[in-house]
Amino acid sequence: MARSLVIKVTAGADAPERCNQAFTVAAAAVASGVPVSLWLTGESSWFALPGRAKEFELPHATPLDDLLAIVLSAGRVTVCTQCAARRDITDDEVLPGIRIAGAPTFVEEVTADGAQALVY
Numbered sequence: 767m768a769r770s771l772v773i774k775v776t777a778g779a780d781a782p783e784r785c786n787q788a789f790t791v792a793a794a795a796v797a798s799g800v801p802v803s804l805w806l807t808g809e810s811s812w813f814a815l816p817g818r819a820k821e822f823e824l825p826h827a828t829p830l831d832d833l834l835a836i837v838l839s840a841g842r843v844t845v846c847t848q849c850a851a852r853r854d855i856t857d858d859e860v861l862p863g864i865r866i867a868g869a870p871t872f873v874e875e876v877t878a879d880g881a882q883a884l885v886y
Contacts, residue, residue, distance in 0.1 A: 769800070769882060770801040770803065773792045773885075774788075777810060778808065778811070782822070785822070785886070792836075796839065803842045806844065806864075808849055816861055819833075834861075838861070843863065848868070
């Protein structure tokens with residue numbers, strides 16, 4: 767069985783380097799053919815909304831909207847249910863291909879055979 771990567775990013779513009787690292791690793795894994803599930807939690811939840819990733823800036827880093835597009839092209843992106851609710855983000859507002867799901871789904875993904883979980 768192929769190994770999969772589940773990445774939870776807990777930071778957004780409040781910790782830009784940590785946020786960018788998570789998106790960079792997710793995009794690199796997708797580009798390498800690794801199955802990827804990227805979870806947006808906390809302040810990174812905002813990047814599920816149209817235009818928000820484009821607003822993110824970090825010197826010497828690949829634009830976040832480019833990294834997100836790579837992950838969406840072949841991976842899965844999920845916004846934490848509670849994080850979305852706290853920010854009044856709904857299913858009909860998120861970018862196409864992004865879902866909202868909760869802890870049971872996260873636990874199912876990280877405990878699957880061959881899964882590797884990373885938290886940023």
